[in-house]
Each structure stands twice: as structure tokens, then as C-alpha cells.
Amino acid sequence: MTDIRVKDLHHVYPGGVAALQGISLEIRSGEQVGIVGQNGAGKTTLVKHFNGLLQPTRGEVWVDELDTRKVSVAKLAARVGYVFQNPDEQLFCKTVGEEVAFGPRNLGFAPEKAEALCKEALELTEIGDRAGANPYDLSPTWRKMVALASILSMDTPVVIFDEPTTGQDPASVARIARVVAALRAKGKTVITITHDIDFCAENFARVIALSQGRVLLDGPAAEVLGQAETLAQTYVEPPQLTRLGQRLGLKRTILTQEDLLAELGKKQ
Amino acid sequence: MSIVELRNVTYQYPFSERPALEGIDLRIDEGEFVAVIGPNGAGKSSLCYTVSGFIPHFFKGELQGSVVVGGVETRQSTLAECVRRAGLAFQNPFNQISGAKYTVFEEIAFGLENLGVPREEMRARVERMLERAGIADLAGRSPYALSGGQQQRVALASILVMEPQVLVLDEPTSQMDPIGTREVFGMIKELAGRGLTVLMVEHKVEWVAAFADRVVALDGGHVIAQGRPEEVLTDPLLAERNFGLSRYTLAARAALQAGLWPAGRRLPVTLEEAVEGFKAAAA
Amino acid sequence: MPEKLSFYIQRSSAFHSLNPLTKLGLVFAFIVIAYTSPFYWTATVIFGLGVLPLAFVGRVQREFLLAALRLLVPVTGFIFIMQSLFLPGGERELFHFWVFRVTVESVAQAYLTVSRIFVMISAFILFLLTTHPSALMTDLTRRGLPGTFAYVIISTLQIIPQMQSKAQTIIAAQRSRGMETGGSLANRVRALVPLVGPLVFGSLVEVEERAIAIEARGFTSRLKKTSLYEIADTRLDRGLRWFLLGLVVLSVAARVLAG
Structure with missing residues (x-):
């Protein structure tokens, strides 16, 4: 059980840019949260507080009983896994297998447990057959999967993805969606920053929209993603099917294909 | 009159085992907006490098067939001449910053300095470009201090300001927010309307469908389909090969099976088409 | 940055x-x-x-x-x-x-x-x-310093803060994977490989892409260059x-x- 509590969080970068201006929210154990908003809205700055990479200028962030101002990043790493946007900024081992084993070893897991976790992570990301390969011989798409696996193998209760679908082809986006679904099934908390609003609608039950360092909207996906006018303030527009549903005059906010068919079926 | 003409083009990178492009035939007319779709590894970036002359001038390896841009065989000209005719912006915006300039304004002027454009004209062109690309407020900032999406706008503006005949773009909006993406597509469409020819690699099918004149689907180094967006993006072959389709097409395909989409009606690729089709089904 | x-x-x-x-x-x-x-x-x-x-x-x-x-x-x-x-x-x-x-x-x-x-x-x-470094280089180029030389000087001046910021990102990514960076000398030495690997590989990719980007801006054009600033x-x-x-x-x- 891991809850994240953010209280009146402010962050000012050296140089004076106020990236976060008073954010309060709570993410409960097992929630699937999508974070959206325009370039520069403060999305990455916010989530970097969840594992202590950034320290609040004012306010506080708690991960369960741990005050992120007082605990090291390495210690928080056992609770919160963070997949960076660019895999090339973290991969360094000669083989995929070693890369995925790096995190569990840092956390001091017993060898049998570490091995089982690595195997599971490789299977989840569909790179089980590439464990012996050098990560840099793989295409960028597959390197992304290695980066994902190297965090999943740490078996943290919370997993953060920063723009996981950027530059990925549709097959890879579908693969990432399967990973998110598997984590949900295991009861993990998943927090994802994304510009891909359709991906967001289909995979995350709760959506937080940030704008200029503040929370613009926060609630169930159907509630947040239907508000075209408010979302436009932060350069986001509703998902394709949501817009379609609105144009067809459907009462419910449509997020997925199933929603649409069910609603149209009812009408007929 | 075609401004880009590829005839039976095959290219293999040095040390690679199979050709990146194989037997490509492609003609693009002046003012046409062509989108290229396909899975990673399909040869999309190689196609961009070929049209802009980096293949064969920058990447070695063997280029077979003929590549003619603006009436000139790329092989016969220098790389500098090739990029004047066909400007290239690619995905990673950070690596496209020249590293020689301290502000966005200077960064955009860099290409014009290299082309020997007189100072007064240079200033005017950069100012117009900043306005048009929606980055006038960033003019005095360091290009390194910007977000990925902002850097992508700078990278695009830095090429557009050089006024190439053909604009080659390799996933130019990957880090942009949704409305930012729509704005950039709108800007490119407008420029195409004034005679600029555009070749753009893009995964965002919804915008490809709404803005492109023609779609080229690449897979395994081959062109497997090309034509109007509504033809190509509803081609069952693409669905079989795991190409991404727009949510409208996918939803309508499922609706067809459930009897909620009019039988015999072409599947939609844009919002407008989907609205019309579903309304017709309800009526 | x-x-x-x-x-x-x-x-x-x-x-x-x-x-x-x-x-x-x-x-x-x-x-x-x-x-x-x-x-x-x-x-x-x-x-x-x-x-x-x-x-x-x-x-x-x-x-x-x-x-x-x-x-x-x-x-x-x-x-x-x-x-x-x-x-x-x-x-x-x-x-x-x-x-x-x-x-x-x-x-x-x-x-x-x-x-x-x-x-x-x-x-x-x-x-x-x-x-301003650009002003110095523009002036020296006008006086006959080769353009490539001026480019190398200026981009080198900028590379240090770039590398620093990149190194910080990499260290942040590895700390998120539970790597200890502080404390004993042994910890610091152990932290070196996970830092240097991505830094070097990243630089190799960067050099190639940057070369492409510079070419795309007509850097090797034989036309006589002009400059934004007088x-x-x-x-x-x-x-x-x-x-x-x-x-x-x-x-x-x-x-x-x-x-």
C-alpha cells in the first residue's frame, strides 16, 4: 500500500522560473493516473518530486510515512520507480539482462527473487528473447522496452512513466498499453505523463491536467477529458472518440470504442 | 509537374544486412503534402535522408536508381545544394540546435548567414518566421533552455526560414502538446497551399488524415500502399500489418460488425466523416 | 539547462x-x-x-x-x-x-x-x-578566420554546460534505480560506469545528428557568408x-x- 500526498507544493528553479505554484493532491495506492498539459506546464517537475529527485521550494511531498525531503532518492527507489523519457540516458550495461538486473541488485534483493523479477519484467515488455543482446544494438523502440523492464524489475508499488509513447510506432504504443494493464492487474500505482490523449483516455482512470504550474482539472477521466474549453487553456483537446461522441450528441463522455458502441447500441 | 522523383531506388547502409529501401518509386508534385506512415524500421527516415541528399552524400553505402529533386539528380550536386532544394528537420530537437548561437533569433538566422542573405533581409525573414511559427516570445531565450516541444518549433522554423522548395520532416511534432501539433500541421498545410512541397513522416494518423493530400505506407523498405488518405488509411492490408489507424476508422470497423455503421459505406478517417456516417446509421 | x-x-x-x-x-x-x-x-x-x-x-x-x-x-x-x-x-x-x-x-x-x-x-x-562570443567569432571570421574553426570554438564553449546538464539527467535516472551516489569513495567510483556509459554513447549519436543538422542549415555552402550582427x-x-x-x-x- 503506497499513497502519495502532495501538500501546497511550490517549486522554483534556480534562475527564478516558478514551475509549480501550489499543488495539492493525493494519489491512492493502485490508482492509474494520466498527467496532461501543454509543454512547460510543470508535469515533469511535479513527478520528479515523487521520488525525491527534486525538493520542494515550499510545501511537502510524502510517500506513505516517508517525507521526501528527508529520505534519499536511492531509498525512495524501492517505493517509486521512474522511467525517464529518453532510454539512452540510463542504459549502460553490455547486455539487456544485466541492465534489467541493475535495479534489483541496488535494492539488495536475494538472487532468486531478483532473477524471478527480471524474468517477469523481460516477459512483460516482450524482450525475453533479447536478454543476451547489447541494448545499443536494438532499435530505439526496443531500447525503450529495455528501459521499462529495468524499472519494472524493481517491483516498486508505484511506477512513473514520463512520455512513454513519444516516438514509438503504433505496435510499440500497444505494447506499452499492455504493460500498463499488467501493472494495474497487479495492483500497482501507475502515473504517466503523456501528450497522447487517446492513449491517456484508454489506459488511465484518473486524469490530472496541469497548466502553468497549477492543477487545472483533476478527476475521473470521463469528467476531465470531456471539458474541451478548459483543456484548451493548457493546449490539450479531448480524445478522438470523446469529440466524436460530443458531435453525435451522446450524453455520456465517450473514452473508448466499447463506450461508443454501448452508447450507440442503447440509442437504437 | 513533379518536383521529387524517385525511380527504382534501393539503398543499403554500410555494415547492414538488408536494404533500408528497396525498389522505391515515388513522384511528388509541386505543392503536394505527402505523409509517410509505417512501423519503426520501415525505412521512413532513410526515405527522408534520400530526398534531402544525405543519402548518398553523408551516409555512405550504395544508392541505386535515380533521385531527382527540383530537376537535378541529387548524386550530381553537392550536399549544400541538395539541402537548399529540400530542407530537412528531424525528430530529436535537442540535437538540431546548432550549438553556435545563443538566442532563438540567432539560431534561426544561422542558415541564412550560411546562404549569404543580406542583413536587412535576414532580420525581416527571421522576424516573419518567428511570428508564423508562434515563437516570437522566445526570440531572446537560449534555445537550450526550451522544452522539447518548443525546441521542435525552433528546429522547424530554422529550416523553413531558408525557403526550400521541398520540406522534408521526420516526426517533427513528436514532443508537442496536442493543440501545438494541430497548429503546426495547420501552418504546414497553409505553406503547402502556397506552393511548398512537403514530405512528412508522422505517426499521428488523425492529423495525417485531416491534412495530407496523399499517404505513402512503407513497410520493410517497400511502398506497400499509396493514395488519398481515405483510401490508404482504410486499406485492410494496413490493419493486418499493424499500422496505426485513426480511432474513427477502428471504431467504425467495430460498429460495422455490430450493425451500427451503414453497410457498404467507406470507413471514416476523419472526425467529420465519422460524424456523418454514424448520423446516417442512426437515421 | x-x-x-x-x-x-x-x-x-x-x-x-x-x-x-x-x-x-x-x-x-x-x-x-x-x-x-x-x-x-x-x-x-x-x-x-x-x-x-x-x-x-x-x-x-x-x-x-x-x-x-x-x-x-x-x-x-x-x-x-x-x-x-x-x-x-x-x-x-x-x-x-x-x-x-x-x-x-x-x-x-x-x-x-x-x-x-x-x-x-x-x-x-x-x-x-x-x-559576446558570437560577436568575437563573427569579427574574426570576417578577418579571415575559417568558419569551421570559429564554429568549433563556439560550440566547445557551449558544450560544457550541455554535458553538465546531461550528466545530471543520467545521474538522476540511475539514482531512481536505487544507485547510491553519495557517501563513501567506493560508492562514488561504482557510480562512474553507469554515468560514463550513457554519456559517451549519447555523445556519439549526438555528433552524427548534429553534423546532419548543421549540413541541413547550409553550413558547407560555398556562398559567401553574411552575419546577423554588424x-x-x-x-x-x-x-x-x-x-x-x-x-x-x-x-x-x-x-x-x-x-
């Missing part, structure tokens, strides 16, 4: 508007004279009546004094103490303690060394504060440069004559 990649401070002043080459000439003249002049107090006078007042003329006195305080005072202070303590010889003893013997001669020599270093570094600080080179500039050259010649001549 920091917003500022150079020390340059944009202000309008008579000193700012001098041609970059004139300012560079001034720096070198100050240094050469400080080191060659046979007169003991020359360096002190150059600093007191040259560099320092020019910092006020250039309206960068605050930044100048801060930089001098942070960088120069510790460095020169250290050198002054070491030389005072360890320079051998000297007749007139000031004081001694333990194994050290400080003489008037060693202090005088230490002061001379320090005053010259002071001129050298402070003149460069003044130059960097008041001259760099003024007035009669005052030319006159000043000749005057400085004269001073340098006089100083060197005085040194040679004084033996």
Missing part, C-alpha cells in the same frame, strides 16, 4: 561598443606589459588605473567585483601565502615560526607574481563580461589598437634595455 551559456552581460556602454578585436588586443597588451615591464609597480598600476576603471566604464563593476572576489582572491591569496613562505633567500627577516622564515624579499616577490596574475585573469574577466570597427578602434601595439613595443624595449 541554464538559460545563460556565456558570461556576457548585455549593457550599453562605450566599452561594450568597442570592436571585439580591440578589446582582445587590450587584454593581451595589459598582460604583456604587466609581465615585461621592468618597473615593480606596473601590474598594480594597470589593475588600479586600467582594468578596474574600465569595469566601471563598461558598467559591469558589480559582476566584475563578484567574479574577482570568488575566483581571483582565493587563487591569488593561496599563491601569495605559498610564495611568501617558500621562496628561498632574502636578507631582511620579517618573522619566523616553526620551519618557515618570511623575508621582505619573499613577500615582495610574491606580491609581484600575484599582481601580474591579477591583471591577467581580471582582464579576461572584463573581456568575457563585455564581449560588428563596428571605427577609426577609434584602429587608432587604439595601434596605440596599444606601441605601448607593448615600448614595454618590451624597456625590458630589453633594462637587461
Whole structure:
């Protein structure tokens, strides 16, 4: 059980840019949260507080009983896994297998447990057959999967993805969606920053929209993603099917294909 | 009159085992907006490098067939001449910053300095470009201090300001927010309307469908389909090969099976088409 | 990524508007004279009546004094103490303690060394504060410096803050994977491989893509390049440069004559 509590969080970068201006929210154990908003809205700055990479200028962030101002990043790493946007900024081992084993070893897991976790992570990301390969011989798409696996193998209760679908082809986006679904099934908390609003609608039950360092909207996906006018303030527009549903005059906010068919079926 | 003409083009990178492009035939007319779709590894970036002359001038390896841009065989000209005719912006915006300039304004002027454009004209062109690309407020900032999406706008503006005949773009909006993406597509469409020819690699099918004149689907180094967006993006072959389709097409395909989409009606690729089709089904 | 990649401070002043080459000439003249002049107090006078007042003329006195305080005072202070303590010889003893013997001669020599270093570094600080690197390179390119050379200089100046910021990102990514970076020496050494690997690989990719990006901007075009900024080179500039050259010649001549 891991809850994240953010209280009146402010962050000012050296140089004076106020990236976060008073954010309060709570993410409960097992929630699937999508974070959206325009370039520069403060999305990455916010989530970097969840594992202590950034320290609040004012306010506080708690991960369960741990005050992120007082605990090291390495210690928080056992609770919160963070997949960076660019895999090339973290991969360094000669083989995929070693890369995925790096995190569990840092956390001091017993060898049998570490091995089982690595195997599971490789299977989840569909790179089980590439464990012996050098990560840099793989295409960028597959390197992304290695980066994902190297965090999943740490078996943290919370997993953060920063723009996981950027530059990925549709097959890879579908693969990432399967990973998110598997984590949900295991009861993990998943927090994802994304510009891909359709991906967001289909995979995350709760959506937080940030704008200029503040929370613009926060609630169930159907509630947040239907508000075209408010979302436009932060350069986001509703998902394709949501817009379609609105144009067809459907009462419910449509997020997925199933929603649409069910609603149209009812009408007929 | 075609401004880009590829005839039976095959290219293999040095040390690679199979050709990146194989037997490509492609003609693009002046003012046409062509989108290229396909899975990673399909040869999309190689196609961009070929049209802009980096293949064969920058990447070695063997280029077979003929590549003619603006009436000139790329092989016969220098790389500098090739990029004047066909400007290239690619995905990673950070690596496209020249590293020689301290502000966005200077960064955009860099290409014009290299082309020997007189100072007064240079200033005017950069100012117009900043306005048009929606980055006038960033003019005095360091290009390194910007977000990925902002850097992508700078990278695009830095090429557009050089006024190439053909604009080659390799996933130019990957880090942009949704409305930012729509704005950039709108800007490119407008420029195409004034005679600029555009070749753009893009995964965002919804915008490809709404803005492109023609779609080229690449897979395994081959062109497997090309034509109007509504033809190509509803081609069952693409669905079989795991190409991404727009949510409208996918939803309508499922609706067809459930009897909620009019039988015999072409599947939609844009919002407008989907609205019309579903309304017709309800009526 | 920091917003500022150079020390340059944009202000309008008579000193700012001098041609970059004139300012560079001034720096070198100050240094050469400080080191060659046979007169003991020359360096002190150059600093007191040259560099320092020019910092006020250039309206960068605050930044100048801060930089001098942070960088120069510790460095020169250290050198002054070491030389005072360890320079051998000297007749007139000031004081001694333990194994050290400080003489008037060693202090005088230490002061001379320090005053010259002071001129050298402070003149460069003044130059960097008041001259934009692009302006310098544009001017030198116009005078015949190859464009590629100028590009290499400027991009190298920018590469250090870039590498720093990249290294910070990589370290953040590895710490998120539970890697300890602080504490013992062993921890720090262990943290090196996960940092250097991505840094080197990233640089290789970057070099290729940057080369493509530069080519795409017509960098190797054979057309005659122009520049966004007009760099003024007035009669005052030319006159000043000749005057400085004269001073340098006089100083060197005085040194040679004084033996």
C-alpha cells in the first residue's frame, strides 16, 4: 500500500522560473493516473518530486510515512520507480539482462527473487528473447522496452512513466498499453505523463491536467477529458472518440470504442 | 509537374544486412503534402535522408536508381545544394540546435548567414518566421533552455526560414502538446497551399488524415500502399500489418460488425466523416 | 539547462561598443606589459588605473567585483601565502615560526607574481563580461578566420554546460534505480560506469545528428557568408589598437634595455 500526498507544493528553479505554484493532491495506492498539459506546464517537475529527485521550494511531498525531503532518492527507489523519457540516458550495461538486473541488485534483493523479477519484467515488455543482446544494438523502440523492464524489475508499488509513447510506432504504443494493464492487474500505482490523449483516455482512470504550474482539472477521466474549453487553456483537446461522441450528441463522455458502441447500441 | 522523383531506388547502409529501401518509386508534385506512415524500421527516415541528399552524400553505402529533386539528380550536386532544394528537420530537437548561437533569433538566422542573405533581409525573414511559427516570445531565450516541444518549433522554423522548395520532416511534432501539433500541421498545410512541397513522416494518423493530400505506407523498405488518405488509411492490408489507424476508422470497423455503421459505406478517417456516417446509421 | 551559456552581460556602454578585436588586443597588451615591464609597480598600476576603471566604464563593476572576489582572491591569496613562505633567500627577516622564515624579499616577490596574475585573469574577466562570443567569432571570421574553426570554438564553449546538464539527467535516472551516489569513495567510483556509459554513447549519436543538422542549415555552402550582427570597427578602434601595439613595443624595449 503506497499513497502519495502532495501538500501546497511550490517549486522554483534556480534562475527564478516558478514551475509549480501550489499543488495539492493525493494519489491512492493502485490508482492509474494520466498527467496532461501543454509543454512547460510543470508535469515533469511535479513527478520528479515523487521520488525525491527534486525538493520542494515550499510545501511537502510524502510517500506513505516517508517525507521526501528527508529520505534519499536511492531509498525512495524501492517505493517509486521512474522511467525517464529518453532510454539512452540510463542504459549502460553490455547486455539487456544485466541492465534489467541493475535495479534489483541496488535494492539488495536475494538472487532468486531478483532473477524471478527480471524474468517477469523481460516477459512483460516482450524482450525475453533479447536478454543476451547489447541494448545499443536494438532499435530505439526496443531500447525503450529495455528501459521499462529495468524499472519494472524493481517491483516498486508505484511506477512513473514520463512520455512513454513519444516516438514509438503504433505496435510499440500497444505494447506499452499492455504493460500498463499488467501493472494495474497487479495492483500497482501507475502515473504517466503523456501528450497522447487517446492513449491517456484508454489506459488511465484518473486524469490530472496541469497548466502553468497549477492543477487545472483533476478527476475521473470521463469528467476531465470531456471539458474541451478548459483543456484548451493548457493546449490539450479531448480524445478522438470523446469529440466524436460530443458531435453525435451522446450524453455520456465517450473514452473508448466499447463506450461508443454501448452508447450507440442503447440509442437504437 | 513533379518536383521529387524517385525511380527504382534501393539503398543499403554500410555494415547492414538488408536494404533500408528497396525498389522505391515515388513522384511528388509541386505543392503536394505527402505523409509517410509505417512501423519503426520501415525505412521512413532513410526515405527522408534520400530526398534531402544525405543519402548518398553523408551516409555512405550504395544508392541505386535515380533521385531527382527540383530537376537535378541529387548524386550530381553537392550536399549544400541538395539541402537548399529540400530542407530537412528531424525528430530529436535537442540535437538540431546548432550549438553556435545563443538566442532563438540567432539560431534561426544561422542558415541564412550560411546562404549569404543580406542583413536587412535576414532580420525581416527571421522576424516573419518567428511570428508564423508562434515563437516570437522566445526570440531572446537560449534555445537550450526550451522544452522539447518548443525546441521542435525552433528546429522547424530554422529550416523553413531558408525557403526550400521541398520540406522534408521526420516526426517533427513528436514532443508537442496536442493543440501545438494541430497548429503546426495547420501552418504546414497553409505553406503547402502556397506552393511548398512537403514530405512528412508522422505517426499521428488523425492529423495525417485531416491534412495530407496523399499517404505513402512503407513497410520493410517497400511502398506497400499509396493514395488519398481515405483510401490508404482504410486499406485492410494496413490493419493486418499493424499500422496505426485513426480511432474513427477502428471504431467504425467495430460498429460495422455490430450493425451500427451503414453497410457498404467507406470507413471514416476523419472526425467529420465519422460524424456523418454514424448520423446516417442512426437515421 | 541554464538559460545563460556565456558570461556576457548585455549593457550599453562605450566599452561594450568597442570592436571585439580591440578589446582582445587590450587584454593581451595589459598582460604583456604587466609581465615585461621592468618597473615593480606596473601590474598594480594597470589593475588600479586600467582594468578596474574600465569595469566601471563598461558598467559591469558589480559582476566584475563578484567574479574577482570568488575566483581571483582565493587563487591569488593561496599563491601569495605559498610564495611568501617558500621562496628561498632574502636578507631582511620579517618573522619566523616553526620551519618557515618570511623575508621582505619573499613577500615582495610574491606580491609581484600575484599582481601580474591579477591583471591577467581580471582582464579576461572584463573581456568575457563585455564581449559576446558570437560577436568575437563573427569579427574574426570576417578577418579571415575559417568558419569551421570559429564554429568549433563556439560550440566547445557551449558544450560544457550541455554535458553538465546531461550528466545530471543520467545521474538522476540511475539514482531512481536505487544507485547510491553519495557517501563513501567506493560508492562514488561504482557510480562512474553507469554515468560514463550513457554519456559517451549519447555523445556519439549526438555528433552524427548534429553534423546532419548543421549540413541541413547550409553550413558547407560555398556562398559567401553574411552575419546577423554588424560588428563596428571605427577609426577609434584602429587608432587604439595601434596605440596599444606601441605601448607593448615600448614595454618590451624597456625590458630589453633594462637587461
